[in-house]
Amino acid sequence: MILSKTSINGLFQVKSDTKTRLVTRNKVPGISVYGEQLLSINGEEYRVWDPYRSKYVAAFLSGMKKLPQIQDKKILYLGVSTGTTASHFSDMLNTGIIYGIEFSPKVMRKFFRLAEQRSNLVPILADARKTEEYSSYVFEVDLIYQDVAQPDQATIFGRNAHEFLKRGGHGFLAVKSQSIDVTVEPDEIFSKQMEELEQEFGFEIQQYHSIDPFEKKHAVIIIKKP
Ligand SMILES: C[S@@+](CC[C@H](N)C(=O)[O-])C[C@H]1O[C@@H](n2cnc3c(N)ncnc32)[C@H](O)[C@@H]1O
CATH class of the missing domain: 3.30.200.20 (Phosphorylase Kinase; domain 1)
Known part of the structure; x- marks a missing residue:
């Protein structure tokens, strides 16, 4: 090998x-x-690292070679779930930290156990729509990684980026078109999400790519906060 x-x-x-x-x-x-x-x-x-279980590595294999770096970054991870992707991010860090937000107590239990073995993971049981629930634990971050599969995901991202993302920091958004509207073509949904991120929240869209065939009807959007 x-x-x-x-x-x-x-x-x-x-x-x-x-x-x-x-x-x-x-x-x-x-x-x-x-x-x-x-x-x-x-x-x-x-x-x-299984690309069918993680959108970061699926994006890398789909041709998004300029993904935000993970190493030694402070990361706010919205929708951390049991920590599949976060565990690889944890491997990649020397310094840096990952604040993992998850609102399901059932999956969070597993992430808590993972964080007991990995000191760079900070589990926070909270709703990513309610930033006030964790604003006293999370400090300014370099990157927001979001994978929440919710209809209001651009708004969730915008609110968190406004509060926690540093100027010049990046966002990685995994967008599942089916969570927004099953009747509309995925490309149309992705375009609308980007429009909202640009026009309503003032982010710069840096890259956008579908991650089919790893995740059907999903795309990844990379933004920068000016
Ligand atoms: C697709 S899974 C995330 C998988 C994970 N990113 C990974 O790669 O290992 C989406 C997760 O987001 C969580 N979630 C959805 N909406 C949320 C919200 N408003 N606040 C916090 N977590 C949320 C769900 O409970 C679920 O665990």
């Missing part, structure tokens, strides 16, 4: 005879978080 760096710090590529996989170096050796494969390479352990 041959290990090499990618354009994203902390994200590696492993080539074997039969396949190429993306991996992160495991911060908690011996532990697989969501059933992902563990690989031992040059005396270090790596976790295979």
Whole structure:
């Protein structure tokens, strides 16, 4: 197996005879978080990152090579769920921190357990629509990563970015068209979301890409706060 760096710090590529996989170096050796494969390479352990379970790596494989860097960033993660993606972000950080917001107590329980093993994860049980519920725990961040699958996702993002994102900071929004309107063509929905982010909230749209076939009717939008 041959290990090499990618354009994203902390994200590696492993080539074997039969396949190429993306991996992160495991911060908690011996532990697989969501059933992902563990690989031992040059005396270090790596976790295979499944693009069907995570929109960040799906976006990378879909051709969005200029994704926001994760390493050593302060990140507000809206819709962290059980922490599948956040666990790989946690592997990628040396310094930096991930505030994980999730409103379902059932899935949050799992994320709490993950955070007990990984000191750069901060679990916060709260509704991402109610920033006042966590404004005393979250400080200015470099990146907001949002994956909430809600009809008002642009508004949720706008409110959080207004309050917590630094000037020049970035946003990664995973947009599921089916959560907004099943009767409208996905491309039309994505265009409307971008219009709202630009015109109502004043963000600069930097990139936009569909992440089919990893996630049907999903796109990723990258914004910058001027
Ligand atoms: C698609 S899943 C996220 C998967 C996760 N991003 C990952 O890659 O591991 C969406 C999550 O957002 C949560 N969610 C939806 N609306 C929310 C809200 N208003 N506030 C907080 N969490 C929310 C859901 O409970 C669910 O766990």
